[in-house]
Amino acid sequence: MMKDVHSYWAYLVLAILLFAVANAIIGFTQKKQFTDKDLRIGLFALIISHIQLLIGLVWYFMSPWFKALTTDAAAVMKDKSVRLLAVEHPITMILAIVFITIGWSKHKKKKDSVAKFRTFIIF
Numbered sequence: 001m002m003k004d005v006h007s008y009w010a011y012l013v014l015a016i017l018l019f020a021v022a023n024a025i026i027g028f029t030q031k032k033q034f035t036d037k038d039l040r041i042g043l044f045a046l047i048i049s050h051i052q053l054l055i056g057l058v059w060y061f062m063s064p065w066f067k068a069l070t071t072d073a074a075a076v077m078k079d080k081s082v083r084l085l086a087v088e089h090p091i092t093m094i095l096a097i098v099f100i101t102i103g104w105s106k107h108k109k110k111k112d113s114v115a116k117f118r119t120f121i122i123f
Contacts, residue, residue: 002059006052013052017100020045024120027113034113042120046104053097060090099123 020041027038060066065086069076076082103123110116 002055002062006055006059009048009052009055013048016045016048021121024117028117028121031114032117034116038117038120042104042107046100049097049100053094056090056093 023038023041026032027034063085065076065082068082069086076086100123103119106123107116107119110119
């Protein structure tokens with residue numbers, strides 16, 4: 001069940017992140033004022049992404065790939081499909097969440113609306 005929740009939640013994360021980026025692009029190109037609505041969209045994207053990370057970490061430590069990695073790491077690294085699920089996917093997704101969090105932190109320090117939107121677009 002945990003795997004299914006993680007898989008379906010990923011679609012929600014992707015949709016919210018795309019919506020947040022599209023909103024930032026519109027605000028940036030039209031030189032709009034950064035409002036509470038824009039802040040809430042970004043915050044919601046941040047929260048949903050972090051929930052996905054927590055779900056993913058719980059699933060990862062329950063998964064057979066983690067058990068395989070802890071018992072025979074050399075075999076995992078030789079098999080492309082197992083390596084993807086045991087190593088590459090978790091690392092890239094953690095990096096993605098780190099960049100989203102950095103972007104959120106950086107936008108709070110910006111005073112200009114255009115700079116806030118630009119930060120959301122980049123991160």
